[in-house]
Structures are given as structure tokens and as C-alpha cells.
Amino acid sequence: MNVAWIVAVVAGAGSLAAAPAQATSPIRTPPRPSPASFQVPGRPFAQPSPAAPQATALACAVSTPSGRPLVFSPRVGLTPRRVTARGHLELTGCTSPDGSATFLRSGWASVRADAQASCASARQVRGRAVITWFGVTGRPLGTSTLRIRADRLVAQQPADTLLTGDVSAGRLLGKHVRGGITPPAAILGCATQGMAALPGHGRITFG
Template sequence: MPLHPLMPVHPLMPAAAAVVAALTATPVAAATVQQTLLTCQVSTTSERPITFEPPVRLLPRNVTARATIVLTGCASSAPSAAGLRSGVMTVHSTGRASCAGVRDVRGKGTITWYGADGTQTGVSTVRPSVEQVSGYNPGDMLLGGRVTKGSLAGSSLAGTATPTSNVNACATRGLGAVHGTGRITFTS
């Protein structure tokens, strides 16, 4: 609205005009949206639980976790993941773990992928890397990180699992192994 020479000027008008000018002159950055590429169910096998060396206890200490995790029922929403229906992830990582969580996770692993007909369709190299996992399942330290090479290279992975074996003795006797099931998601 144009100002009339006899119209009183409100003290906030110049400031409001400056804000409006700044908002209209500065382009608004678009928010980065992660695209889900693939989601799979994960589980340990009866023969191969996730193992911890030394066993996880009440107080935090450096622990190495190793696992062979089966990925099944994979559903893709991107062409780059269309042929991936299941997989086997072999991974090991280290972190400062306790019964209540894990910090500073680092490691390496691979995922061998299979198509709907059961034939191998690719291999991914993964780098588990999580700053912190809070919760009662230190096995989650294996389900976060990045795919560095192969199928889905450049994507992030994040997942959680629920223990299917008894973890009640973690604080008193330590936890050397755990079975579990859960879900993992790969995003771009």
C-alpha cells in the first residue's frame, strides 16, 4: 500500500518492510528428502546368533560384535533396488557397549543379494557406523551405516531388532550372544 504524505508512519513499518524484502529476495532452500530404496526383514539364524567379545555388561567397555544376518521379504521402491529380494549380511563392528546402548560404532561387512528366483544378483560392501544406539539391544550396532561399494552404493542403512533370546542376565552375568528379528531400511 502506498504511503500518503499525511499518513502517520508506524515505527515498525521500516523493519517490517526490510523483513518482507529479505524474504522475497532470498530463495528458500528445498529440504533434503531421503528416498527409501529398499526395506527388508532381518533375523539371525538358530545356528548363528550375534556374538559379543568380550560379553556386553552393565558398564560400558569396548566390544566386538560379529553376525551373519538374513535379509528377507525385501521390498523395493526404486529401480536401483528392483532385483534385490533377499540377502545375507556378514558383518563385524566394534563399539563402546553396555546393556543400555552402544556408542562410536565402526566396522565392515558385506551383503550378498539374491533375486526372486534365488540367484545371486549382487554384493554390497557396508561400513557400520553409528554414533549412538540407545536401547537394550546392543546388536543394533550392526544395522546402521553406509553402503560403500556394489549394489545400493552410496545409500545409508538403518535398522533395529528385537531380541528373541533372553537378555535379562546382561547386567549380572553379561551377554555374549543374542538372537533377534527386526527391519532394515536403505535410503538415498
């Protein structure tokens, strides 16, 4: 037997035994794809939309009846003092933007409220109004009791506080109410003579 061949075989076996074993790589779990990875090319990824504001259940024109303005006792003057307001309001042309009160077409409100008021401001308003509702045929369709409440100072149009509050009973229960009354012309002489009556018109909303 060839000695050189034996030496070559032995040397090869030794080199194989000395070779270290190959380390096994750990199995790695691929990361979960993010929602953005599913985005369709050319189309923005949809984001959750914010909550929509509460819709208006009813909106009406409001005015004092002809020849029957709101009355104040004592007269509203230049300096703030406690005043009581009484009167009636007509609600006409009512519409229901959210479709929940389409059967209410008009109303008649009796209002009484107390406030710390002057010619230019009102606050600490507390009162009550009862609205009788009518349908398209003029038939009565129930009532709403409005709890009038306005704590913050209201300037420029103090009579607007008479249309601020919440429905505490009857139709539209729980709805927030707000509105405004604008006199047909500037009220002159309030600071010097006082104001005992206020005619006007505006808008009122429920919801």
C-alpha cells in the same frame, strides 16, 4: 463603431492573456499486477511445494539365522567396555518402494563391528558388513559393502547400531542404511552374568 463593444473586446483579450497555461500531468506507468491477481476465484493460489524426502530404495526383514546368534567378545556387561560383535544376518522379503532395486529379493550378510557397549547402551561403533544379494530365482546378483558407523549413544536397543551406516561399494552405493534388531524375549541376567550372544529379528532399510 460602438465604444462599449470595443471596450468589451479589449477587456476579454486581456483576460485571455492573463490566464495561466494548464500544467501537463506526467505519464504514470501502471504497476505490474502481482501473481495473486491472476488467481481464479474460488481456487487457492498455488504455492511451491517443499522438496520431497528421499525415497527408500530397499526394505527387508532381517534376522539372525536359526541357532546362529550374533556373538560378543568379551561378553557385554553392566559397565561399558570395548566389545567386538560378529555374526551373520539373513535379509528376506525385500521390496523396493521407489522401484530402483526390485530385482533384489533377499540377502546374506557377514557382520563384524567394535563398539563401546554395555547391556543398555552402545556408542563409538565402527565396523563392516558384506551383503550378498539374491534374485527371485535364488541366483546371486552381486554384493554391497556396508560401512558401519554410529557415534552417538544408543540406548534401549544397542544392537541396532550394527545396522547403521552407509553403502560404500557395490549394489546400492551411497545409500544410507538403518535398521533394528529385537531379541525374541527380554534378555535376563545381562547385568549379572553378561551377554555373549544375541538372537533377534527386525527391519533394515537402504535409502
